[in-house]
Amino acid sequence: MSPNELPQHEELVDEKLVISFFLAALGYLFVSMLGGFLMALQLIRHFPFPGVELLSPGRWRMIHTNVVAYGFLANAFLGALHWAVPRLTLRTVLSKRLSWFIFAAWQVVVLSTAIGIMLGQAQALEWGETPVWIDPLALAGLLLVAVNFMAPISRLTGPMYVTLWYFMAAFVWTFLTYAMGNFMPQYFVTGTAAGAVGGLFIHDLVGLFVTPLGWGLMYYFVPIMLKKPIWSHGLSLVGFWGLAFFYPLNGIHHFLYTPIPMFLQYAAIVATIAVELVVTTVLINFFATLKGSMSALVTNMPIRWFYSGMVFYFLTCLQCSFQTTLTFQALIHFTDWVVGHAHMVMFGVFSFWLLGVMTYLFPRLLKTEWASQKMLSWHYWLSLVGITLMSADLIVAGPFQGYSWAQLLPWEVSIELSIPFWAVRLVAGLLMFSGLLVFLTNIGLTWAKSRKLSHVAANV
Amino acid sequence: MILEKKSGVLFIAGLVFFGLAFVSNAVVPALMYKKLPEKTAEQLVTVNGNLRYQFEDLARRWPEAFRAAFGEIPPEEGNEREKWLNRACADALRKGRDVYVAEGCWHCHSQFIRPVSNEDKRFGPVSKSDEYQNELQRPVLFGTRRVGPDLIREGGRHSNDWHAVHFFKPVTLSTGSVMPEYPWLFDGSPDKPNKKGLALMTYVQWLGSWLESYPYYQDYQENLVLKLKAEVRR
Numbered sequence: 070m071s072p073n074e075l076p077q078h079e080e081l082v083d084e085k086l087v088i089s090f091f092l093a094a095l096g097y098l099f100v101s102m103l104g105g106f107l108m109a110l111q112l113i114r115h116f117p118f119p120g121v122e123l124l125s126p127g128r129w130r131m132i133h134t135n136v137v138a139y140g141f142l143a144n145a146f147l148g149a150l151h152w153a154v155p156r157l158t159l160r161t162v163l164s165k166r167l168s169w170f171i172f173a174a175w176q177v178v179v180l181s182t183a184i185g186i187m188l189g190q191a192q193a194l195e196w197g198e199t200p201v202w203i204d205p206l207a208l209a210g211l212l213l214v215a216v217n218f219m220a221p222i223s224r225l226t227g228p229m230y231v232t233l234w235y236f237m238a239a240f241v242w243t244f245l246t247y248a249m250g251n252f253m254p255q256y257f258v259t260g261t262a263a264g265a266v267g268g269l270f271i272h273d274l275v276g277l278f279v280t281p282l283g284w285g286l287m288y289y290f291v292p293i294m295l296k297k298p299i300w301s302h303g304l305s306l307v308g309f310w311g312l313a314f315f316y317p318l319n320g321i322h323h324f325l326y327t328p329i330p331m332f333l334q335y336a337a338i339v340a341t342i343a344v345e346l347v348v349t350t351v352l353i354n355f356f357a358t359l360k361g362s363m364s365a366l367v368t369n370m371p372i373r374w375f376y377s378g379m380v381f382y383f384l385t386c387l388q389c390s391f392q393t394t395l396t397f398q399a400l401i402h403f404t405d406w407v408v409g410h411a412h413m414v415m416f417g418v419f420s421f422w423l424l425g426v427m428t429y430l431f432p433r434l435l436k437t438e439w440a441s442q443k444m445l446s447w448h449y450w451l452s453l454v455g456i457t458l459m460s461a462d463l464i465v466a467g468p469f470q471g472y473s474w475a476q477l478l479p480w481e482v483s484i485e486l487s488i489p490f491w492a493v494r495l496v497a498g499l500l501m502f503s504g505l506l507v508f509l510t511n512i513g514l515t516w517a518k519s520r521k522l523s524h525v526a527a528n529v
Numbered sequence: 530m531i532l533e534k535k536s537g538v539l540f541i542a543g544l545v546f547f548g549l550a551f552v553s554n555a556v557v558p559a560l561m562y563k564k565l566p567e568k569t570a571e572q573l574v575t576v577n578g579n580l581r582y583q584f585e586d587l588a589r590r591w592p593e594a595f596r597a598a599f600g601e602i603p604p605e606e607g608n609e610r611e612k613w614l615n616r617a618c619a620d621a622l623r624k625g626r627d628v629y630v631a632e633g634c635w636h637c638h639s640q641f642i643r644p645v646s647n648e649d650k651r652f653g654p655v656s657k658s659d660e661y662q663n664e665l666q667r668p669v670l671f672g673t674r675r676v677g678p679d680l681i682r683e684g685g686r687h688s689n690d691w692h693a694v695h696f697f698k699p700v701t702l703s704t705g706s707v708m709p710e711y712p713w714l715f716d717g718s719p720d721k722p723n724k725k726g727l728a729l730m731t732y733v734q735w736l737g738s739w740l741e742s743y744p745y746y747q748d749y750q751e752n753l754v755l756k757l758k759a760e761v762r763r
Contacts, residue, residue: 112676112707122713127633189631193668198633228533234542237535241543249551254668259567260661262559263669269554271673277547306532313542317550324671326643328658329558336553399645403675475646478757480678481705 081155083165084434089172090148091427091434095509097140097179098420102502104133109495113488123187131186131198137415138196138274139207140179145423146282147175147214150236152430153289154218157232163220171213178207196271197250204251211247215240231305235285238313242277246270261328269320275414276316283419284308284351286426287375291358294372294429295365300357304350311347315340325398338393345390352383370445374425377453381417385410388464400475405490406467413460416452416501424452424508431512437522440514444507451504459497466490568663570619573735579685579743583734584618586689587727591720598724618731625732626665628725632711639672640681640736653682653737653745660739665732677708682737685744692730693719 110116111126118124151168155161162168178199185191185200192201199207219240222233250270254263288305292298299305318340325334355376359365365372388410391397401407428445432438439445466487473483531537574580588595588602595602599617603610629635641656642648649655660681661669687695694701697719699708714726722730737743 111709114705114707116709120710120712125632125711126709127636128631130636131633189628191631191633193630193635193670195636195673223535225535228530229535229538234533234538237538238542241539242547245547245551249555253555258555258559259664259667260562260565260669261658262555262562263667264661264671265558266555267668267671269550273550310532310542313546317547318554320550320554323673326645327641327671328656328661330561333554333558399643402643403639403673408674471646474648474651474675477647477651481703482757484676484705484707 076159076161078156081159081161082152083168086165086168086172087148087151087430088434090144090151091431092512093172093176094141094144094148094423095427095505095512097136097144098505099509100183101133101136101141102498102505104129104136105498106495106502108133109491109498112491113495122189128186128189128191131191132183134196135182135186135198136179138279139182139199142279142415142419142423143175143179145427146279146286147171149286149423149426149430150218150282153232153286154221154236157230157289158221158225160221160224163217167213167217171210171217174206174210174213178203178210192251192255194250194254194267194270196274197247199251201251201255204247208244208247208251211240211244215244230288231299231302231309232285232289234309235281235288238309239278239281239285242273242281242317246273246277250274264324264327265321265329265333268323269317271323272320273317276312276319279415279419280312280316283422284312286422287355287379290371290426290429291355291375294369295358295362297358297362300354300360304354308347308351308354311350312344315343315347319344319393322393325393325395325402334395338395341393342390345386348383348386352379355379370442370449371425371429373449374421374428377449378418378421378425381413381421381456385414385418388413400471401467402471403474404467404470405463405487406471409460409463409467412456412463417456417460421452421456424448431515435515435519437515437519439511440518441511444511444514448504448508448511451500451507455497455500455502455504458500459494462490462493462497562658562662565659565662567667570622570664571615573622573663573665573739574615574618577735577739579738580622580731580735581614581618583685583689583738584621584731585614587722587730590689591722591727594716594722594727598727621728621731622665622735624724625728625730625735628714628729629670629732634680635670635672636674637676637708638678638680639675640670640679641672642679642681648679652679654740656681665735677706680733680736682740682745684734684736684738686746689730689734692733693722693726696726696729 107116107124107129108126116126151162181203182199185203186198190200191198192204218236222229222237225233249266250273253266254270258266288299319337321329321333321337322341325338356379359372359376366376367373392401392406392410428439428448469486469490470483473486531541599621602617603613642652642654644655691702693715695703695708696711696714698710698712699706711726714729715722737745
């Protein structure tokens with residue numbers, strides 16, 4: 070095909086849809102951060118609405134985690150996929166009307182989840198507290214997403230680019246993970262075995278839904294922005310297949326020292342350490358690609374978001390290979406160490422990547438340069454300082470809490486010593502929150518600017 | 530190469546690797562514990578005198594609230610009365626668990642004692658598998674974070690009165706507690722628990738009540754505390 074015969078961007082990408090997914094995602098990020106803020110206020114004993122049932126910090130904690138996974142991450146990924154997949158395959162999704170239906174249906178799913186939890190209908194599955202009656206709907210939605218994107222991918226022939234391996238695997242894994250986690254411990258197994266499934270679910274949700282979509286986007290956007298291919302195709306293969314094999318085997322490391330059989334716990338620990346080795350190969354690949362283009366870290370905002378996220382990714386995985394050992398677990402399990410780790414992964418890595426993707430795409434979607442480069446910078450630095458402070462603070466708090474328990478000090482001691490850490494965490498959260506507000510303002514201003522430009526264009 | 534093709538990615542990575550993890554990490558433990566039968570709430574109640582005692586204690590302390598929530602206890606001693614109490618108690622357990630989940634209690638209170646970190650000294654015996662083989666652990670409430678203490682040995686440690694006041698406004702009893710208040714489990718004051726409140730108390734009193742030795746009290750180093758306090762004063 071000559072370049073002229075190739076399908077054009079306008080036919081491939083529904084830009085309004087991408088914008089809608091992104092705005093929904095950012096709206097939910099706002100709600101989720103608000104939930105985290107409420108819980109953080111409770112922990113420093115300054116909750117402003119004590120005794121109000123619908124604002125109960127316990128319920129808003131669940132809204133915080135669920136809305137970030139299903140509201141922010143899922144919407145942002147869907148927006149990015151609707152840009153990347155058609156452009157990469159040079160084919161449209163199965164149906165643009167189906168895409169819009171998925172958009173609407175997914176917002177119903179997320180809103181019902183949030184409202185259901187607020188009304189006290191949570192399911193007893195960590196990170197899957199989605200009320201039981203929503204589970205089948207969400208699963209149907211995931212199936213539609215897979216069908217919609219597999220249509221263009223399935224028409225490709227021969228070997229495919231790395232990004233598509235990650236995406237295809239993610240479609241299968243997300244569906245299976247969601248079904249396994251939400252149905253098995255609810256209807257089929259109980260007790261300790263249900264704990265094993267629960268661990269597998271929490272873990273696979275990160276490892277088999279968020280991680281492959283995230284890396285798929287990195288393999289897509291980084292070479293485009295740096296205008297050169299990924300350093301080593303061989304290492305891409307090692308990274309993908311290593312992740313595919315070892316990641317799912319990690320689940321039980323969330324419940325070490327439980328009555329789950331020890332040999333399964335050991336296996337999960339070994340697999341977790343193996344993941345760190347695989348991750349190192351991926352990181353080497355990306356940093357070798359960056360070599361010679363280091364100045365992009367300064368001049369190219371999205372690249373800066375991406376590579377900062379990768380540094381956090383390396384740190385979390387490194388941390389994970391230590392904290393998964395029984396030695397560390399004895400001390401840090403149940404403490405804020407793990408909470409710090411979780412925030413570093415979810416915000417420091419995947420949110421960074423998605424915010425980077427948005428930073429790249431919004432000017433293209435709105436056909437207008439960012440209204441303020443300065444605000445972009447503020448968004449980045451507020452987020453970076455916020456998440457670094459929050460993770461460091463909580464990770465340091467963990468051993469304090471763990472030792473105070475192990476020393477058999479009265480429980481109040483562990484609370485008293487945590488309060489300063491929790492206060493710092495609140496400040497860190499507010500930094501991240503204000504970063505988001507700056508970003509939202511910038512989007513608003515850019516949108517206004519784009520309206521003005523098109524208005525001028527129309528009058529000319 | 531198959532590793533870069535749709536078939537490889539979809540079937541080997543997507544299905545086979547996921548399946549392998551699913552079998553080893555989920556099906557294996559499920560099969561290992563198959564011989565431990567899953568108990569219903571009714572079965573849990575009928576063999577547990579400690580729990581029944583606590584449940585009847587609710588009726589003694591707050592007769593009106595109890596009547597409004599569960600109905601009239603058959604006045605005459607005998608089989609009918611036993612059956613009625615067992616059924617009502619099982620209902621309360623289920624309902625109490627729902628409240629426990631809905632309020633997210635289990636995100637700050639774990640439900641398992643590990644064999645490390647002096648946990649058996651602080652809380653009581655290390656958790657065993659068969660303790661979790663019942664419908665109230667479906668899905669299981671192990672938990673992953675302890676802001677407050679573990680609760681799997683909580684039953685009998687505090688009286689129902691204590692729990693009522695504590696749920697209503699925790700700081701009244703636990704100085705410095707960061708636990709939220711739950712006034713919607715009551716009709717206005719701690720001496721008027723509603724059905725949710727009574728059910729949650731039944732559930733919390735159940736935790737660990739199946740053990741032979743019961744209840745367990747939190748152990749901590751009194752001397753060390755006094756020493757620390759003295760140091761702080763200095």
